Amino acid sequence: MPPPTPKGTGSHPGTVYFFGTCLVDLFDPLAGLSAMEILEQRGIRVVFPDSQSCCGQPAYTSGYPAEALKVAAQQVVLFEEDWPIIVPSGSCAGMMKHHWLRLFGKDHPLYDKVQAIAGRIYEFTEFLVKVLDVRLDDRGAPCKIVLHTSCSARREMGVHLTSKALLAQLDKVEVLQQEREAECCGFGGTFSVRQPELSAAMAGDKAQALEATGAELLVSADCGCLSNINGTLAKSGSKFQGQHIATFLKSRLEPKA
Amino acid sequence: MSAPQVNSTQPMHFMPGPGFRSRSKEVLDNPFLRQSFRGAMDFLMQKRAAQFPDPANLEALRSQGEAIRKYSLSRLPDLLEQLEANLTRNGIQVHWAENPEQAQDIIAGLMEKAQAPLMVKGKSMVSEEVELNHALIARGMDALESDMGEYIVQLAGERPSHIIMPAIHKTKEEIARLFAEKVPGVDYTDSVDELIQIGRRVLREKFRETKVGLSGVNFAVAETGTLCLVENEGNGRMCTTVPDMHIAITGIEKVVEKLEHVPPLLALLTRSATGQAVTTYFNWISSPRKAHELDGPKEVHLVLVDNGRTQAYAREDFRSTLQCIRCGACMNHCPVYTRIGGLAYGTTYPGPIGKIISPHMLGLEGTGELVTASSLCGACGEVCPVRIPIPELLIDLRARSQSGGPDPFTPQLKGEGSNRKPFMALAFSLWSLLYRSPGLYRLFAWSATRFRALAPRNQGAWTRTRTPLIPAKKSLHELVRERRNQ
Amino acid sequence: MSATPQTSSARANILARLRSKPVPPLPQPTVQVWTSQMGDQPVEVLRQSLKSNLEAAHAEVIQAGPEGWRATLQKVCQDQGIKTLMLPRSLPPTLDIAPWDQGPALSRFDQPMETLKDSLFNQVDAGFTLAECAIADTGTLVLLSSPEQPRSLSLVPPVHICLLDVRRLHTDMPTALAREQWASAMPTNLIFVSGPSKTADIQQTLAYGAHGPKSLIVILVEEDLQ
Numbered sequence: 001m002p003p004p005t006p007k008g009t010g011s012h013p014g015t016v017y018f019f020g021t022c023l024v025d026l027f028d029p030l031a032g033l034s035a036m037e038i039l040e041q042r043g044i045r046v047v048f049p050d051s052q053s054c055c056g057q058p059a060y061t062s063g064y065p066a067e068a069l070k071v072a073a074q075q076v077v078l079f080e081e082d083w084p085i086i087v088p089s090g091s092c093a094g095m096m097k098h099h100w101l102r103l104f105g106k107d108h109p110l111y112d113k114v115q116a117i118a119g120r121i122y123e124f125t126e127f128l129v130k131v132l133d134v135r136l137d138d139r140g141a142p143c144k145i146v147l148h149t150s151c152s153a154r155r156e157m158g159v160h161l162t163s164k165a166l167l168a169q170l171d172k173v174e175v176l177q178q179e180r181e182a183e184c185c186g187f188g189g190t191f192s193v194r195q196p197e198l199s200a201a202m203a204g205d206k207a208q209a210l211e212a213t214g215a216e217l218l219v220s221a222d223c224g225c226l227s228n229i230n231g232t233l234a235k236s237g238s239k240f241q242g243q244h245i246a247t248f249l250k251s252r253l254e255p256k257a
Numbered sequence: 258m259s260a261p262q263v264n265s266t267q268p269m270h271f272m273p274g275p276g277f278r279s280r281s282k283e284v285l286d287n288p289f290l291r292q293s294f295r296g297a298m299d300f301l302m303q304k305r306a307a308q309f310p311d312p313a314n315l316e317a318l319r320s321q322g323e324a325i326r327k328y329s330l331s332r333l334p335d336l337l338e339q340l341e342a343n344l345t346r347n348g349i350q351v352h353w354a355e356n357p358e359q360a361q362d363i364i365a366g367l368m369e370k371a372q373a374p375l376m377v378k379g380k381s382m383v384s385e386e387v388e389l390n391h392a393l394i395a396r397g398m399d400a401l402e403s404d405m406g407e408y409i410v411q412l413a414g415e416r417p418s419h420i421i422m423p424a425i426h427k428t429k430e431e432i433a434r435l436f437a438e439k440v441p442g443v444d445y446t447d448s449v450d451e452l453i454q455i456g457r458r459v460l461r462e463k464f465r466e467t468k469v470g471l472s473g474v475n476f477a478v479a480e481t482g483t484l485c486l487v488e489n490e491g492n493g494r495m496c497t498t499v500p501d502m503h504i505a506i507t508g509i510e511k512v513v514e515k516l517e518h519v520p521p522l523l524a525l526l527t528r529s530a531t532g533q534a535v536t537t538y539f540n541w542i543s544s545p546r547k548a549h550e551l552d553g554p555k556e557v558h559l560v561l562v563d564n565g566r567t568q569a570y571a572r573e574d575f576r577s578t579l580q581c582i583r584c585g586a587c588m589n590h591c592p593v594y595t596r597i598g599g600l601a602y603g604t605t606y607p608g609p610i611g612k613i614i615s616p617h618m619l620g621l622e623g624t625g626e627l628v629t630a631s632s633l634c635g636a637c638g639e640v641c642p643v644r645i646p647i648p649e650l651l652i653d654l655r656a657r658s659q660s661g662g663p664d665p666f667t668p669q670l671k672g673e674g675s676n677r678k679p680f681m682a683l684a685f686s687l688w689s690l691l692y693r694s695p696g697l698y699r700l701f702a703w704s705a706t707r708f709r710a711l712a713p714r715n716q717g718a719w720t721r722t723r724t725p726l727i728p729a730k731k732s733l734h735e736l737v738r739e740r741r742n743q
Numbered sequence: 744m745s746a747t748p749q750t751s752s753a754r755a756n757i758l759a760r761l762r763s764k765p766v767p768p769l770p771q772p773t774v775q776v777w778t779s780q781m782g783d784q785p786v787e788v789l790r791q792s793l794k795s796n797l798e799a800a801h802a803e804v805i806q807a808g809p810e811g812w813r814a815t816l817q818k819v820c821q822d823q824g825i826k827t828l829m830l831p832r833s834l835p836p837t838l839d840i841a842p843w844d845q846g847p848a849l850s851r852f853d854q855p856m857e858t859l860k861d862s863l864f865n866q867v868d869a870g871f872t873l874a875e876c877a878i879a880d881t882g883t884l885v886l887l888s889s890p891e892q893p894r895s896l897s898l899v900p901p902v903h904i905c906l907l908d909v910r911r912l913h914t915d916m917p918t919a920l921a922r923e924q925w926a927s928a929m930p931t932n933l934i935f936v937s938g939p940s941k942t943a944d945i946q947q948t949l950a951y952g953a954h955g956p957k958s959l960i961v962i963l964v965e966e967d968l969q
């Protein structure tokens with residue numbers, strides 16, 4: 001039985017925070033910008049706190065909670081207003097929504113704030129579908145794509161469902177199905193360099209499965225997976241590449257040239 | 258005592274220290290092995306999925322399983338005492354072992370008492386965890402594995418590679434060659450039916466003659482003093498029915514309070530493990546042979562093993578490790594396990610469950626590498642029938658393995674801090690400084706993007722199979738600032 | 744009981760470690776009837792479920808004919824080439840099987856297993872048992888060990904023939920536990936049997952008759968077996 005398609009509430013907050021994430025900031029700022037513009041096109045004021053940097057996930061999952069905590073604490077105080085916080089990465093959103101509570105612990109002076117923030121964290125596609133209940137008008141040329149969802153985005157945030165719901169609205173986009181869709185691409189933060197052979201084996205299998213669909217483009221809502229899969233594809237000499245879902249959606253919504 | 262009768266040249270389970278990476282690389286480089294693990298795991302995953310067609314029903318059942326295991330653990334010392342009292346009342350003798358050596362001594366002592374140089378074993382992972390076979394051989398005794406998979410692995414002088422399907426790494430042709438070579442009077446046949454019948458013939462003789470049978474325990478019921486065993490082959494029943502003495506061995510965490518707690522756990526276990534709604538045999542043993550009864554062992558013993566379980570128990574954050582019912586689903590669904598199988602791990606329990614339980618049994622010094630060998634994808638936690646948060650436990654174990662936890666005053670884990678890597682620690686302190694100092698980060702991002710052409714082309718392990726990561730021309734911070742100023 | 748000094752100190756140490764930090768006891772979980780999607784079903788549905796599950800597990804299920812289950816048993820033995828059949832030490836008087844002309848040679852499990860090992864392991868073709876009850880949703884027979892019915896009778900001979908009063912059918916295992924009240928007086932051995940012995944340990948290929956019976960034949964009757 002397929003899980004039910006998420007339904008939006010259709011409510012429309014006037015202002016949201018945008019948390020760009022460290023990978024988007026340095027390696028794929030266009031994804032962040034596209035996401036912000038899509039929100040703005042829907043009449044939403046997007047606030048980007050300048051002092052933001054990273055949710056702390058790299059240190060947290062590598063076993064350095066103290067270092068992660070210091071970085072996370074720096075972010076927690078940036079979201080004083082009661083606005084939704086939009087994150088263009090399911091795994092970072094999952095970190096902020098679920099793992100920050102564990103990381104800070106009940107005794108931390110910021111715990112109450114962390115708890116309040118947790119209720120306001122949205123992954124980008126989740127926000128479009130579940131809160132804004134958007135209707136997308138596809139203005140691009142017909143194309144075939146394949147979707148990859150990061151594991152934590154899938155399991156902690158249900159991003160595979162919201163991504164699919166958005167892509168399904170694009171009339172001229174056909175979403176192809178890869179083998180073992182839910183299997184990990186092998187990124188896993190420092191896993192990729194601590195266990196490089198395993199990570200490479202997983203990335204290789206994933207790249208192969210995605211490419212084998214014959215899609216023109218890979219779309220994903222997570223920069224970690226994208227850098228892993230794109231890097232693996234490029235190294236093997238493949239022309240097939242992936243793009244952040246925000247960038248992709250933005251390109252589809254642009255008026256035809 | 259007479260000489261051992263079995264060819265037991267199996268290696269020890271535990272291979273401490275680094276080596277996981279090189280062992281896993283060996284498997285990764287073997288396309289044949291990779292293919293066979295992948296195929297086997299795909300098969301088990303499909304069978305499990307077919308048993309849980311309704312997600313709501315699965316979640317309800319998991320909630321029930323989790324609640325029963327959590328409840329049992331919350332009362333563990335009391336339940337163990339109740340179990341002991343009721344088993345003793347029923348005539349089953351209870352022994353306690355803090356560590357593998359004590360378990361070995363107890364069992365060897367019982368065999369001496371029974372004047373038995375050989376025992377025939379049903380499947381028991383705890384007996385492997387305490388390296389029982391080696392200990393018996395060292396004392397001039399021996400143990401014969403009777404689970405078909407375990408028998409094959411023992412005959413081959415190997416270790417089991419899966420807790421439910423020990424010989425999953427072997428093809429029928431390999432087993433055919435093994436039997437032809439090692440079993441007297443057997444010609445090569447790769448018919449699975451014939452191979453099983455050969456095993457049956459050999460082992461039946463042993464069931465008949467051997468004075469001591471050993472088994473594991475899937476659930477021990479405190480209120481009635483009952484040992485429950487799950488199996489398909491019937492060798493578990495043989496080992497617990499035919500020999501004069503039955504020795505059961507299990508971990509202290511396996512106890513549940515009531516009989517009524519068993520069915521939900523059984524349903525989760527068999528469905529998650531092999532995708533069966535029920536196994537062929539579910540065997541409840543509550544006493545040795547009673548007066549007027551004509552069969553069954555005259556003595557039944559239970560050995561309760563700690564071996565690090567009390568360490569996991571003592572800390573709330575690690576207690577859930579003991580909820581495990583050893584179904585193996587986390588292994589079958591693990592993208593790492595499906596690629597390398599169980600042998601590379603170098604511990605009795607491979608896969609995700611092995612990564613979270615072995616540190617308590619063996620200490621973090623020798624298992625620290627294992628806790629890093631996960632992408633934290635969460636597939637294990639998603640399928641675990643008793644909802645053990647395996648990825649979170651791995652994150653905590655990583656922390657304890659490298660730097661010690663944030664609360665140095667509580668009792669430390671064995672080997673806590675022993676995998677501290679000064680370089681990594683330094684790197685993360687610098688990272689932390691950078692990412693919590695907005696001014697510094699701004700400077701860093703500015704230079705990283707401006708000098709992107711200087712980004713190293715060789716980024717170590719990353720670039721061996723990937724193109725290098727090159728920063729964008731401008732950071733998002735910068736682009737946002739530019740838009741604001743327009 | 745003679746605990747060695749070592750294991751008694753081990754016991755004390757283990758329990759002390761478990762109690763070193765008090766763990767608040769959680770509330771008793773309420774065990775609902777869970778997996779069985781069957782709910783309250785007419786008897787016919789339950790019977791069909793028992794039969795189809797057993798058959799899916801490679802067992803044979805036969806309804807006793809109008810001439811009585813003894814005739815069915817004889818026919819089964821004839822069809823299967825069973826020449827020697829071992830019965831429990833004693834059967835209830837109404838159920839006893841008198842020596843018969845055409846049927847297999849009958850023997851009884853009337854000695855301790857030690858004396859019977861040879862015939863049990865090497866001579867008897869089939870063992871005959873009475874089931875206590877059965878479970879519909881998984882296709883499971885429940886056998887209790889007793890002085891009359893030794894447990895190896897359903898294990899060692901290559902064929903296991905089991906007589907079941909189909910009126911003694913429970914929907915699922917929790918229901919069986921609740922109704923049968925075994926917890927109050929556990930038999931030495933209680934066995935749930937859901938098919939013939941099997942294994943998939945070689946290349947996930949299913950093979951029957953691993954260590955226990957290669958075939959399981961269930962004869963259904965509607966009469967009291969107590």
Ligand code: SF4
Binds near residue numbers: 529581583587609640
């Ligand atoms: S951790 Fe969970 S999934 Fe893994 S073996 Fe234990 S019970 Fe099964």
